[in-house]
Amino acid sequence: MATPVKSGEKVDAVIAGASASGSVFAATLAKAGKKVVLLETGPDWQLSAATSRAGA
Amino acid sequence: MAALGSYQSGWGVGGAALHYFANFPRLLPSDFKMKSEHNRGLDWPISYQDVARYYDKVAQDVGVSGDAKAEEIWRPAGKPYPMPPMKTFRNGELWVKACAEHGIRLAPACVGMNSTEYKGRPACIYDGWCHIGCPTGALSNPIVTYLGEARRAGAEVRARSTVTRVLMNKEGTKAIGVEYYDADRQRHTQPASVVVLAAWSAQNPRLLLNSATAKHPKGLANASGLVGKYMMCHFASGTWALFDEDVQNHLGTTGAQFMSYDRYPKTSHKGAFGSTFIVAGSALKTSDLGGFANARLDLFGPDLHAFMKRAARGLTRLNAFGEELPNVENRVELATEKDEFGMPLGRIVHGYDEDAAAVWNANFEEGLKIAKATGAKEVWSGRGAMPTIHLMGGTIMGTRASSSVVNSYGQTHEIANLWIAGPGIFPTAGASQHRLAKPRAHESIALCRRPGASGRRASAGVSLEGGEAGGRLRARRRHGRRHARGGAAPIADVGAAGNYREQARREHQHRCGRSGEGVGRRLYAALDRRDHVRGESVCLHAAAVRPGEGLRAGDGPWHRQPGAGGESGAAV
Ligand SMILES: Cc1cc2nc3c(=O)[nH]c(=O)nc-3n(C[C@H](O)[C@H](O)[C@H](O)COP(=O)(O)OP(=O)(O)OC[C@H]3O[C@@H](n4cnc5c(N)ncnc54)[C@H](O)[C@@H]3O)c2cc1C
Ligand SMILES: Cc1cc2nc3c(=O)[nH]c(=O)nc-3n(C[C@H](O)[C@H](O)[C@H](O)COP(=O)(O)OP(=O)(O)OC[C@H]3O[C@@H](n4cnc5c(N)ncnc54)[C@H](O)[C@@H]3O)c2cc1C
Ligand code: SF4
Numbered sequence: 001m002a003t004p005v006k007s008g009e010k011v012d013a014v015i016a017g018a019s020a021s022g023s024v025f026a027a028t029l030a031k032a033g034k035k036v037v038l039l040e041t042g043p044d045w046q047l048s049a050a051t052s053r054a055g056a
Numbered sequence: 057m058a059a060l061g062s063y064q065s066g067w068g069v070g071g072a073a074l075h076y077f078a079n080f081p082r083l084l085p086s087d088f089k090m091k092s093e094h095n096r097g098l099d100w101p102i103s104y105q106d107v108a109r110y111y112d113k114v115a116q117d118v119g120v121s122g123d124a125k126a127e128e129i130w131r132p133a134g135k136p137y138p139m140p141p142m143k144t145f146r147n148g149e150l151w152v153k154a155c156a157e158h159g160i161r162l163a164p165a166c167v168g169m170n171s172t173e174y175k176g177r178p179a180c181i182y183d184g185w186c187h188i189g190c191p192t193g194a195l196s197n198p199i200v201t202y203l204g205e206a207r208r209a210g211a212e213v214r215a216r217s218t219v220t221r222v223l224m225n226k227e228g229t230k231a232i233g234v235e236y237y238d239a240d241r242q243r244h245t246q247p248a249s250v251v252v253l254a255a256w257s258a259q260n261p262r263l264l265l266n267s268a269t270a271k272h273p274k275g276l277a278n279a280s281g282l283v284g285k286y287m288m289c290h291f292a293s294g295t296w297a298l299f300d301e302d303v304q305n306h307l308g309t310t311g312a313q314f315m316s317y318d319r320y321p322k323t324s325h326k327g328a329f330g331s332t333f334i335v336a337g338s339a340l341k342t343s344d345l346g347g348f349a350n351a352r353l354d355l356f357g358p359d360l361h362a363f364m365k366r367a368a369r370g371l372t373r374l375n376a377f378g379e380e381l382p383n384v385e386n387r388v389e390l391a392t393e394k395d396e397f398g399m400p401l402g403r404i405v406h407g408y409d410e411d412a413a414a415v416w417n418a419n420f421e422e423g424l425k426i427a428k429a430t431g432a433k434e435v436w437s438g439r440g441a442m443p444t445i446h447l448m449g450g451t452i453m454g455t456r457a458s459s460s461v462v463n464s465y466g467q468t469h470e471i472a473n474l475w476i477a478g479p480g481i482f483p484t485a486g487a488s489q490h491r492l493a494k495p496r497a498h499e500s501i502a503l504c505r506r507p508g509a510s511g512r513r514a515s516a517g518v519s520l521e522g523g524e525a526g527g528r529l530r531a532r533r534r535h536g537r538r539h540a541r542g543g544a545a546p547i548a549d550v551g552a553a554g555n556y557r558e559q560a561r562r563e564h565q566h567r568c569g570r571s572g573e574g575v576g577r578r579l580y581a582a583l584d585r586r587d588h589v590r591g592e593s594v595c596l597h598a599a600a601v602r603p604g605e606g607l608r609a610g611d612g613p614w615h616r617q618p619g620a621g622g623e624s625g626a627a628v
Contacts, residue, residue: 014248019071021477022254030209042068044215
């Protein structure tokens, strides 16, 4: 994985919402070599979290 | 809690599609041309043919199971799905013959789930926990599909980061990034060449409106005044059938085993306008969204216990999703109340019109007939408040800046490097669920790499009272007045007559106890960061009592009904 972009450093695309639709933009742009940051208001769910309330 | 809360936005990385049902039906060609074919609603700036190949591409990308050939009785031919259809169980199979008797053909549902292992993800185990987040990876949620790809390709996901504004250059010609707050409520800016809002149909307009500047006093991309307008939902008419035998209702997925587009043509039901998409057979849990404890809200104590004992083995459901037409009055706007970051809450003003209520009623009526044909011991309609499922619109696409917010790629007409993603850009809702948001994004990107490629300047604002939409509003008011003179009649008298509009009107009077303007229900909800929607479902009369307020659940003299927002409700 690339080093995370520091807040303040300019990126090619910023996406508000790590959502169904935001993830398609993110995948397509990132695979085209663009620097992408997704900003998501909620927590970073992992699949394992789907069976518990952990992380909420 | 709120009527608008049950099938709405997600929260956290992955969004709503972490706990969606992964039904992957398509819109049909007629959805794109409603205005030109029926002089109702709106036309899309693109056709089914423009998006067909993206439907096929997404099916390969995420993994869809189904039988494309079987579906092609209803839609233009495309590529086969990468996996065969899912397993079926008694709770789905028993609907096949009953539907056929009523002229409804059922095909295997196409779902974004693995019937076989796919791209290193396991096959489904049919335990039916899809709606709380498939724990195995068999369901194509964003984490195991596009978001995973994005991360592997170097995209950074910054959780607990709340965007509050899109930032513009001084001239007001270009987005230069966004403002956001982190988990410690520290304010940051994130500069970027391209800004994409993918925060859900209601949050995207809220962000655009909150980003107003001196150059864009009405909010960004809003010269037309249409940001936040044309919010649309799906509604569902669920019909329950209870058997003495075990119908294996613990098995399957939360989505569907079978589907039909046989009531999809807009004028399928006499006296009603709008598409219907039918699904059958979902695994049932006890008390969750659509769970069987909620199938009989009229029962309590020992009666509920006895019912649940039977339902745990013998209950199954047919579900018909209906289409709401775009209506400029249904909208998201900024409320006066603010969230923890000082950003005004969004407020949703939404009411169903007579067409929606008529389609809803027609589907209940047909559902009951079909359910009786299954030979079930008991059948009933899962009727509660009219549900609001899948929010769409608010940033609709079109060819002109005067009558839409974005072009067919999701690029705002006014600001070439500001894009909107998701079902918020749909100008009509169809009755099937809306993965289309994904296919189109692929094409958007092509343009995204060439900022400005299809950017166009906005023309002057449009008068919302004029034109087609205003005409319809006026017609509706006249209609409402006519009804008001009609007088009340008991709801039981109607129905058999098949006049669904009339039935809808009487039902409203019956439930609300008053006659008056319109039969629609109106939903008010306040949006905030965590709950997304807070509010209450109210009828039009209550709205007239306290106009213009940001409403909360529990506020005011609202007319309440049990089961708001779900497919479940009191038995009739
Ligand atoms: C995939 C999945 C996701 C879920 N997600 C959520 C969620 O997000 N939120 C939520 O609130 N709930 C969720 N649930 C439901 C929740 O996990 C269950 O309701 C809860 O675990 C039930 O707890 P329990 O103690 O009753 O029984 P269980 O956890 O089922 O444990 C019963 C245990 O007893 C053992 N046992 C059975 N018979 C005997 C016997 N005769 N002798 C000895 N041992 C025996 C079993 O092997 C088992 O280990 C989920 C369930 C599943 C399957
Ligand atoms: C229960 C349920 C079942 C469904 N079943 C199906 C189905 O079977 N088939 C189908 O096609 N569709 C289904 N849908 C609909 C589908 O899930 C949605 O249409 C889709 O997920 C919407 O995607 P989106 O990108 O617009 O936003 P969402 O997926 O809602 O995601 C928006 C994201 O943005 C974040 N966010 C919001 N505001 C901000 C902000 N200010 N800053 C940063 N982040 C923010 C949210 O936390 C969220 O994670 C279902 C939906 C639900 C709720
Ligand atoms: S039934 Fe179970 S394994 Fe299959 S998609 Fe749903 S949650 Fe995943």
